[in-house]
Amino acid sequence: MVVELGRLLEAGSTGMGETVIVLERRHGQRPGAVDGLTLPLTAEQRTSMRGRRTTLCGREVLLQLPRQGPLVPGDLLSDRQDSNLVRVMAAEERLLEVRAESPLKLLQAAYHLGNRHVALDLQPDRLLLLDDPVLAAMLVGRGLHVRPCKQAFQPEGGAYEGHHH
Structure with missing residues (x-):
C-alpha cells in the first residue's frame, strides 16, 4: 500500500480522479505574468518548501520546491513543464x-x-x-x-x- 501511494504521489494523482499539481519550480516575482491559481500561505508555510497545500479555489498542490529561502507573496510557482502557474499570497x-x-x-x-x-x-x-x-x-x-x-x-x-x- 505504501509503495502504491508513493507511485500515485509521483504521478501527481490523488487516487480520487483529480490530479494533484506538483510544484517544482520557483520563478520569483514576474509582474504582468498570466495568473493561474492562487495559493494562500501563512508566514510559517512560506518557509516550508515541501508538503501539500490547497489553493483558494480548493485545488490541491504538492510543493517540492528547491530550498532558496522563504517564498514571498507574489512569487510564481509552476510544475516541471510550466503548464500550471500558481501565485503565492500571504494568507x-x-x-x-x-x-x-x-x-x-x-x-x-x-x-x-x-x-x-x-x-x-x-x-x-x-x-x-x-x-x-x-x-x-x-x-x-x-x-x-x-x-x-x-x-x-x-x-x-x-x-x-x-x-x-
Missing part, C-alpha cells in the same frame, strides 16, 4: 496589533519581543505578531494597546535571512 492569520503612546514605547515593545525571538511585522506606528495570550498580557502590562486582528502576516526576515553557508 490571513490571527494576529495581535500593538500600538503605543509614543514611538519609544513601541520600540521598547519590539525590543522585548525580539529578545524572546518573536516574529514581528514592523510598521511605522504598530507591531503585528501572531496571536499569543501570554505575550498579549505582557504587552498590556507594559502599558501598550493590544487588540486582536486578522490579516496577512509578513514578519521581518531577520539579520541573516539572505545569508547562506
Whole structure:
C-alpha cells in the first residue's frame, strides 16, 4: 500500500480522479505574468518548501520546491513543464496589533519581543505578531494597546535571512 501511494504521489494523482499539481519550480516575482491559481500561505508555510497545500479555489498542490529561502507573496510557482502557474499570497492569520503612546514605547515593545525571538511585522506606528495570550498580557502590562486582528502576516526576515553557508 505504501509503495502504491508513493507511485500515485509521483504521478501527481490523488487516487480520487483529480490530479494533484506538483510544484517544482520557483520563478520569483514576474509582474504582468498570466495568473493561474492562487495559493494562500501563512508566514510559517512560506518557509516550508515541501508538503501539500490547497489553493483558494480548493485545488490541491504538492510543493517540492528547491530550498532558496522563504517564498514571498507574489512569487510564481509552476510544475516541471510550466503548464500550471500558481501565485503565492500571504494568507490571513490571527494576529495581535500593538500600538503605543509614543514611538519609544513601541520600540521598547519590539525590543522585548525580539529578545524572546518573536516574529514581528514592523510598521511605522504598530507591531503585528501572531496571536499569543501570554505575550498579549505582557504587552498590556507594559502599558501598550493590544487588540486582536486578522490579516496577512509578513514578519521581518531577520539579520541573516539572505545569508547562506
